[in-house]
Amino acid sequence: MFALVDGNNFYVSCERLFRPELNGQPVVVLSNNDGCIISRSNEAKALGIKMGVPYFKVTDLIEQEKVAVFSSNYTLYADISARLMNNLARFTPEVEVYSIDECFLTFKGMENLHTYAHYLRESVIQNTGIPVSVGLGPTKTLAKLANKIAKKSTSGVCVLDTEEAITKATQIFPIADLWGIGRAYQVKLELEGITTAAQLRAKPEQWIKHQLTIQGVRLWHELWGRTCIPLKEVLERKQAICTSRSFGKLTSNLYELIEATTAYASRLAEKLRADTSCATVLTVQLLTNRFRKDLAQYNPAISLALSHPINNTPDIVKASVKGLKSIYDPRFQYSKVAVIVTGLIPEQEVQLNLFTEWNGPKHNQVSELLDRINQYYGSGTLRLASEGFRKRWAMKRENVSPNYTTDWGDILRVC
DNA sequence: TCTGGGGTCCTAGGACCC
DNA sequence: TCTGGGGTCCTAGGACCC
Numbered sequence: 114m115f116a117l118v119d120g121n122n123f124y125v126s127c128e129r130l131f132r133p134e135l136n137g138q139p140v141v142v143l144s145n146n147d148g149c150i151i152s153r154s155n156e157a158k159a160l161g162i163k164m165g166v167p168y169f170k171v172t173d174l175i176e177q178e179k180v181a182v183f184s185s186n187y188t189l190y191a192d193i194s195a196r197l198m199n200n201l202a203r204f205t206p207e208v209e210v211y212s213i214d215e216c217f218l219t220f221k222g223m224e225n226l227h228t229y230a231h232y233l234r235e236s237v238i239q240n241t242g243i244p245v246s247v248g249l250g251p252t253k254t255l256a257k258l259a260n261k262i263a264k265k266s267t268s269g270v271c272v273l274d275t276e277e278a279i280t281k282a283t284q285i286f287p288i289a290d291l292w293g294i295g296r297a298y299q300v301k302l303e304l305e306g307i308t309t310a311a312q313l314r315a316k317p318e319q320w321i322k323h324q325l326t327i328q329g330v331r332l333w334h335e336l337w338g339r340t341c342i343p344l345k346e347v348l349e350r351k352q353a354i355c356t357s358r359s360f361g362k363l364t365s366n367l368y369e370l371i372e373a374t375t376a377y378a379s380r381l382a383e384k385l386r387a388d389t390s391c392a393t394v395l396t397v398q399l400l401t402n403r404f405r406k407d408l409a410q411y412n413p414a415i416s417l418a419l420s421h422p423i424n425n426t427p428d429i430v431k432a433s434v435k436g437l438k439s440i441y442d443p444r445f446q447y448s449k450v451a452v453i454v455t456g457l458i459p460e461q462e463v464q465l466n467l468f469t470e471w472n473g474p475k476h477n478q479v480s481e482l483l484d485r486i487n488q489y490y491g492s493g494t495l496r497l498a499s500e501g502f503r504k505r506w507a508m509k510r511e512n513v514s515p516n517y518t519t520d521w522g523d524i525l526r527v528c
Numbered sequence: 529t530c531t532g533g534g535g536t537c538c539t540a541g542g543a544c545c546c
Numbered sequence: 547t548c549t550g551g552g553g554t555c556c557t558a559g560g561a562c563c564c
Binding site for chain 2: 143144148166170326327328351352354356362402404449508
C-alpha cells in the first residue's frame, strides 16, 4: 500500500506556526515578487480568494476582510518541510519526498493500516505543528485520490483498501482532480462525456492510449490498482536547472540586467554544485512583461555550448553575461531574465578539453570557498562584485516573515 | 502600477545513417 | 513510367506536476 501525506495549506501553516494568533483567521501567502496568491487558509478560501489570482486584483477584498498577507519565505518553508519529512520517515523505511509539502510512503505486510494512518497523522501534527492529510491506496494514483478525499473529511485520513471503497470513491471523483489530468485533458475528456474517475476507468485501454497517450495508460492501470509508477527513494540527478526571477520593476538598463544575471547565475552555480553536476549547455533568456499589451514584446534566448563542463561560479557567470549581451536590445523594457543549464553530467565524469586553455581548477577553488563561507555566514555573504549593491531590480517582498528557524538574528523572543 | 518559479515526460517531425 | 526499408538522434512543442 502507498500513502500520500501532505501538509494542508502548507505555506500558510508554516507562517502560522510562529504566529499562532492567526489560527482561525484568513491568511494568504504570495508568490515571488508579491505577484499572485499561492497559498490560502481555509478562511481565505471561504472568502472566495482563488488560487493563483494576481494579488493586485484582490487587495480591496483583502484589506476589507483583514486578511493576513505574507510574501513567500522559502527558507522557512524548506526548513519546516525537512522537519515534516524527518518525522514521516520514522513510520516506514520506504519514503519518497515528492515535493516541498508531499511525501509518498509504502507499507508492506502491515495490518491495522487504518489505525496506523491515524496514529501517523496525529504524531506528525503534534511533532511539527503542521496539519497534514493522509491518503492510502494500492497505487500512487489511488493514494493521491484518497488524499484529496481525506482533505475534505473531518478525520483527515482516507484508506482505499478494498475494491468497494475504490469503486465508491472513483464514482464521485471529478477527473480534473486526478493526478495526471490537467486543463487540456479535462476539456478533451469532458467533450467525450467523461467527468468522473470511474467513467475513465471503465474505458478500454486502447481508447485511453489514443486519447491520452502512454501516461494516460499508466494512470488507467493505476486506477485499477496495478502499479505503474514506482516509489522513487533515491533522488536522481536533475536534467536541467533554472534560476529566473521577475524584477521588482521593468528595466532597459544593461548594467542592471548584468547585475541580475550575475546574481541568478551565481545561484544557479550553487545549485549545480549541490547536485554535484556540471553543465555543458547554458541558456540565457530575456523576457518582457507579457501582460503589458501596451509595450512591445521581445523574448530572445541564446544557448551556448560550453567548451568545458563547468559548475564554478566565475565561469557560469561569465558565460551567462556573454549570452545576455548577445541578445540584449536596449529598445525594450524587460521584466525577467532566466539562466538555464542543461546537458548536465556528474562532476566526477568531466572530461578535459585538449584544445583550449582553462582556469577551471582555480575557479573551482574559488567556488568551494564561496560555498564554505556562505554556508557558515549565510547565503550571499560573499559574492561577485558584478551582482551589485543597490539591486534596484530586486524582487518585491513587502511582507516577508523572519527566518525563525535558520537565522540566529531571527529567533523568536519570548519575554 | 501591480500577474511566480522550477521541474518532468512524451510525441512528431526533421536530419542523418546504412 | 518507374523511386525501399530500417534505423538513430535531436529538437520544439505540448502535456503534466508541485
